[in-house]
Amino acid sequence: MQDFAQSFLLAGGLILEADPALVEIVLLSLQVTLSALLASALIGLPLGALLAVTRFPGRRALVVLTNALMGLPPVVVGLLVYMMLSNAGPLGVLRLLYTPTAMVIAQTILITPILIALTRQVINDLDQEYAETFRSLGVPAPTAIAALLWDGRFSLVTVLLAGFGRAVAEVGAVMIVGGNINHVTRVMTTAIALETSRGDLALALALGLILLTLALAVNALTSLINAPARMSGNVRRA
């Protein structure tokens, strides 16, 4: 128990002193995750909105598939990206394996289905409310989609935060495609796994505390954002 207590003290010291190794890992984690989130948002938000407002043969199957892909096992994603990027793979010439870019690709693949599925749900609910008004006003489809995305922005930020939470806490895929190389691809989750296995609990705990704080911050932010979202729903006065 004394060792654990000491580890907590050391972890607190690392955080308070802004230990350079710790800061480097945290910053790389944020860089990778935010890049993946941006790529995912650019793909997932419009696709989710399209899936919500358009009707075509096979749409239902696509919705089911997207929902199913929300539960993609990270290690499987890591394995597939590894195979694509390894020297023998179709994208091997790009030499991206064991780089932060490979980790961004893996996280993007992992969270894009989440963003598509949740965006579809948000936009679908809003579209049910707006559809007849838009039809009456003769709103063109691209304008309608843009309006739905804008009016659903508070809920969509929550969707983005869900994607961020999933990506930043992910370990399996980034470990496989990033390799956990010090100063190159070592992020919070892979560093925690490594330092724990090496018995250096102080750094692992410091990173764990930061990860936990991030998770709490994301949740708090979600609640804060949802407050105006509720306000912008129907709160018509008498």
Add this chain to the structure above:
Amino acid sequence: MSDVLETPASVTARSLRRSGRSPMPLRVEGLTLTLEGTLVLNDIDLALADDGVTAILGPNGAGKSLLLRCLHGLVTPTRGTILWHHEGRDHAPDLAIRKAQALVAQKPVLLRRSVLANLKFVAGLRRPRPSTDDLMQALREVRLEHLARQNARTLSGGEQQRLALARALLHDPRVLLLDEPSANLDPASTLLIETAIRAARAAGTKVLLITHDMAQARRLADDVVFLHKGRIVEHTSAAAFFDRPSSAEAEAYVKGDILL
């Protein structure tokens, strides 16, 4: 409130802009609508002139709202034809017709943004695009200019109806379809809405008005379409309908009796 009843200057301007517009009369033949096995509109024939206010009256469940939505092209009838004469030819209620019309629902759906942004969104849908000054003037006409920056979803029922009406009138519709626009509103809001309806009518807009308020129908209507159990029982001038209804159902309705 007397100043509320004055016709706004912008409406006069609209009348002038509209002087060259082609008429848009309506012809309906054999309109029948069945929903989930229930006949809700039954073999409706109707011809409406291009101008004036037509009140669509009838007890709950008579099919008034569905008729209005069929005429606007939001509901496809099971049988029959709806033809709007527009720009030299007859149209089913297609996109071109909907663009020349405006519908105000009983519970209007407003976008989750400010009052002014709601108008800006609709303003961007047609050419010429009204300026912000035009939009503020439109808000002034329904006494909402002081709420321009407020979230439209936080307006009261009457304010939401007035905003919906301002939105509907923004592009000078040829036909204005109103589904109980002043249901559950206070007298002041009702008066504002009726003033806007009168102004639109004076500016040459054809108005189709569903209302349960008999006094309102007397005040506004030029002619009355009386529906009962999905059928048109009577279509006549407002004066004739209220003074000498020709059917037993219409007579009972005017008297305030419950129609079964």
